[in-house]
Amino acid sequence: MNEAPITEAASTGAPRDPLAGTFGRHAVAPDRRRELVRRTFSVVAPRYDLMNDLMSLGIHRAWKARFVARAAVRPGERVLDLAGGTGDVAFRLAALGARVTVADPSVEMMTAGRVRRGGDTVAWVEAEAEALPFADAAFDVVTIAFGIRNVTRMDAALAEIRRVLVPGGRLLCLEFSTPRPWLAPAYRLWSRTAIPALGAIVSGRVEAYRYLIESIARFPDQAEFAEMIRAAGFGGVGHEDLSFGIAAIHRGVRV
Numbered sequence: 001m002n003e004a005p006i007t008e009a010a011s012t013g014a015p016r017d018p019l020a021g022t023f024g025r026h027a028v029a030p031d032r033r034r035e036l037v038r039r040t041f042s043v044v045a046p047r048y049d050l051m052n053d054l055m056s057l058g059i060h061r062a063w064k065a066r067f068v069a070r071a072a073v074r075p076g077e078r079v080l081d082l083a084g085g086t087g088d089v090a091f092r093l094a095a096l097g098a099r100v101t102v103a104d105p106s107v108e109m110m111t112a113g114r115v116r117r118g119g120d121t122v123a124w125v126e127a128e129a130e131a132l133p134f135a136d137a138a139f140d141v142v143t144i145a146f147g148i149r150n151v152t153r154m155d156a157a158l159a160e161i162r163r164v165l166v167p168g169g170r171l172l173c174l175e176f177s178t179p180r181p182w183l184a185p186a187y188r189l190w191s192r193t194a195i196p197a198l199g200a201i202v203s204g205r206v207e208a209y210r211y212l213i214e215s216i217a218r219f220p221d222q223a224e225f226a227e228m229i230r231a232a233g234f235g236g237v238g239h240e241d242l243s244f245g246i247a248a249i250h251r252g253v254r255v
Contacts (some may be wrong), residue, residue, distance in 0.1 A: 017154045017220075017228070024214040034128075034152050038105055040208045041085070041150075044199075045108040049086055049116070051209070054198050063242050064089055067145060067174040070240070070249055073098040077140040080164060082129055082157075083147020086113030087122060089174075093143065094121040101139075103127040104147075129157035137166045145174040149219045158232035165254040171234060177241070177248040178221035187246060191216065222248050 021027055023036045044051065052060050068089065073079055075097030081090040084102030086109055094100045100122040104110050110124045127133050129144075129151045142161045151157040161171055179187050191213045199209030220228065222239050225248075230237050234252030241248050 018218045019149055019215060020153055022218065024211045030152050036211075037150050037152075040211055041106040042108040044208050045086070045106065045112040048109065048112065049088065051199065052088075055195050055209075059243060063174060063247050064092065064145060066240075066242065067143070067172065067249055068092045068096070070251070071141055071143055071170070071172045073141055078138065079141045079143060080132075080134070080139040081122075082132075082142055082144040082161065083150065084113075084143075084145075085109040085147070087117055087124075088113070089143060089145045090122045091117055098141070101125055103129075103132065128152070130160060132160045132164055134164045136163055137169075138164045139169060140166055141170045141172065143172045143174075146176065148173055148175055149215045154228060155232065158229060158234075162233050162254050167254055169254045171229070171250075171252040171254070173229075173250040174247060175225070175250065176216040176219060177225075177239075177245055179243075179245040183244050183246070188217075222250075225250060 021030065021033065023033050028036065041048075056063075071079075071093065073093055073096050077098045079093050079098045079100045081087075081093065081100055081102045082104075084090045084104050085106065087102055090100045090102045101124075102110060102113075102122055103125045105126060105128045107126055110126070114124065125133065129147075130153055142165055144161075148154060148157065165171065178184075195213055196209045219225070222241065222245070226237050226239055229250060229252045232252075233255065235255040236251065236253040239248045239250045
């Protein structure tokens with residue numbers, strides 16, 4: 001890749017999206033980022049769920065179970081699972097009686113989920129978070145698990161999420177975050193060595209997994225991302241750390 005290396009801009013005091021205009025360690029134009037992220041997920045789709053198990057040593061399953069529990073969906077509620085990929089979270093929500101729509105820009109990811117899991121308990125829509133093809137106030141709950149860091153612009157995605165939620169509707173976001181200082185060195189070593197190696201062995205896509213690790217490393221910490229959610233117009237903002245901060249569940253309410 002011949003993109004320019006990233007240089008940090010001076011702080012303006014406003015919440016900053018450290019992933020905007022980047023792909024891994026490179027500075028790229030927004031359209032180029034969109035293209036590269038889509039390509040990444042198209043090539044990892046066949047082995048994506050297996051790689052999640054290997055990368056997290058299976059812990060992602062417990063994180064998603066807690067995430068679904070915190071969403072507290074009720075039968076009949078309309079839920080948008082944004083960047084829902086293979087439907088791992090969506091099918092759990094649908095099992096609780098929610099009416100779930102998966103929206104994801106990667107047809108390959110959604111196809112992989114439908115083929116493996118089968119059934120028509122959820123709806124599938126090809127869509128980007130920054131331009132959702134849904135009416136205002138169309139959903140009671142929006143969930144997004146390990147997807148917000150892959151959007152082109154987080155501020156635009158959060159604005160769209162707020163638009164499609166009913167007043168009082170709930171946003172739940174599960175994302176990798178900043179672990180405790182005592183854990184951070186071992187976590188970084190695992191991320192930068194073991195995960196790309198696993199990606200090369202299992203999927204043959206080492207570069208795709210290098211991007212995923214870089215996007216995790218550049219994602220805002222818990223307090224910074226909470227401030228971005230607040231700046232998008234949500235109330236009741238808070239977060240819950242998982243596995244000593246390796247991941248976190250963020251929440252907000254449309255006001």
